[in-house]
Amino acid sequence: MTAEDEALVGGMANAEAVFRRGELVERPAPRNARAVHAYLVALKEHGFDAAPAPVGLTADGREQLTFIPGDVALPPFPHWAMTSSALESVGSLLRRLHEASAAVAVDTRAEWPADLADPEGGEMLCHNDVCPENVVFRDGCAAALIDFDYAAPGRALWDIAMTARYWVPMVDPESAAAFYPSGLDAAARLRILADGYGLSAGDRAELPGVIEEATEVCRAFVARRAAGGDPVYLRALAARGGWERWDRVQTWLADHRKTLTAALLR
Incomplete structure (x- = not known):
């Protein structure tokens, strides 16, 4: 350096x-x-x-x-990154990515990482890690995506679910309070993300279940890193409430599945 x-x-x-x-x-x-x-x-x-x-x-x-100029939100996430218009723009940007990605042939010889990949696979590459730290904003709108390290074949719905986990966020209120502004309405925000993407009614009905599946995959990813002694993930796990937090999040998702689905389909 x-x-x-x-x-x-x-x-x-x-x-x-x-x-x-x-x-x-x-x-x-x-x-x-x-x-x-x-x-x-x-x-x-x-x-x-x-x-x-x-x-x-x-x-x-x-x-x-x-280098892509602009603003990137870091935790604890600022209010400007969590507005309804910002969330809608994330959905729109993800839709643009998927439309282009669907036209790109997947290199079947490449070793695409399985860490955060869709267990069902798919015929297009998904980003799989559209968290706030990987979205560049300009004038309050999502303008670009960075860090494609976890890109792998999958369904568009899987990528939307992974994105929702970070941006809605799809966690219980106690967990959200550690990094997000207070008062975020998860059901309403999930609908805004789906609207920004232009998600079909069929996919909206499936989305809450896929979010639960994605959360299980993310938990397993953290568990592998922690078991391997990765200090970054060990510190993060300890700082964020350990496995009790993951239990709480997964229980909250299951308990709110009907509410989330109703909001998406309303």
């Missing part, structure tokens, strides 16, 4: 390892970096210009991407 480098904060997997160097971002390259880079190029060719453009790979295992 040189004096001209700017450390970029946010996220957990690459904490303290991402730097901006002028108009470039340099970060640890995922194992399938060449496949991810080809995907990013193809997205742009199919009209999606709201993602970084790959520049290259370094000899020491890092990747270089174009």
